[in-house]
Amino acid sequence: MDTALADRLAAVDARIQDAARSAGRDPAGITRIVVTKFHPASLVIDLHALGVRDVGENRQQELTAKRAELDGIRDLTWHFIGQAQTNKARAVRAAADAVHSVDRERIADALDAAGGDAPLDVLLQVNLTDDTGRGGVAPDGVEALATHVAALPSLRLRGVMAVAPLDEEPARAFERLRRSADAVRAVVADAVWISAGMTGDFPEAIAMGATHLRIGSAITGPRPVRD
Numbered sequence: 001m002d003t004a005l006a007d008r009l010a011a012v013d014a015r016i017q018d019a020a021r022s023a024g025r026d027p028a029g030i031t032r033i034v035v036t037k038f039h040p041a042s043l044v045i046d047l048h049a050l051g052v053r054d055v056g057e058n059r060q061q062e063l064t065a066k067r068a069e070l071d072g073i074r075d076l077t078w079h080f081i082g083q084a085q086t087n088k089a090r091a092v093r094a095a096a097d098a099v100h101s102v103d104r105e106r107i108a109d110a111l112d113a114a115g116g117d118a119p120l121d122v123l124l125q126v127n128l129t130d131d132t133g134r135g136g137v138a139p140d141g142v143e144a145l146a147t148h149v150a151a152l153p154s155l156r157l158r159g160v161m162a163v164a165p166l167d168e169e170p171a172r173a174f175e176r177l178r179r180s181a182d183a184v185r186a187v188v189a190d191a192v193w194i195s196a197g198m199t200g201d202f203p204e205a206i207a208m209g210a211t212h213l214r215i216g217s218a219i220t221g222p223r224p225v226r227d
Ligand SMILES: *Cc1c(COP(=O)(O)O)cnc(C)c1O
Pocket: 035, 037, 058, 081, 082, 163, 198, 199, 200, 214, 215, 216, 217, 218
């Protein structure tokens, strides 16, 4: 076992506890997702041995391959956090337990049409930048998209997700995300998940009320280079 991995995981978890305490929040209400993208499946095995039960991937092919390879590990929850393409919706649905990146009606419809035995947990990804080319629905479109998704029978709308812009204080950007979270809850009262906070900004996300953190490199170490 990789003791450095165990140390990094413990250090991040201690910081999560501290940030929760400072915010007057119960750390039990926060799910720490370890983002394992670009790393081999063996890293997920090591993380699982350390007690990690939630992992995140941002590419459908990699998610599908790792989930198949680790089929014997039944108590992992796989979160898909990357851009979802409509023609890959069936594969995403087959491999993911939760999809954080629903940002338009077409992808919601495709995930719904892909069916499944159990409802699929989905979050609306909100674009916190001014660049409309970035992933995510614009904040002023959140309520309409939530209404659309709420009506799809095989999806369960759980809340919102966002990545803080690079050129802004994360705490300010996360305030906008909190307003989008409120807009979703006005449509579906129990859609209370807020997926926010990465290696560089998870304490700010906890202060804002994040329920799901997506932390990669602080735990895994640097990602192998891809592409
Ligand atoms: C890679 C990734 C993360 C984790 O990033 P780190 O900075 O390594 O913690 C979180 N969210 C999304 C959407 C990602 O693609």
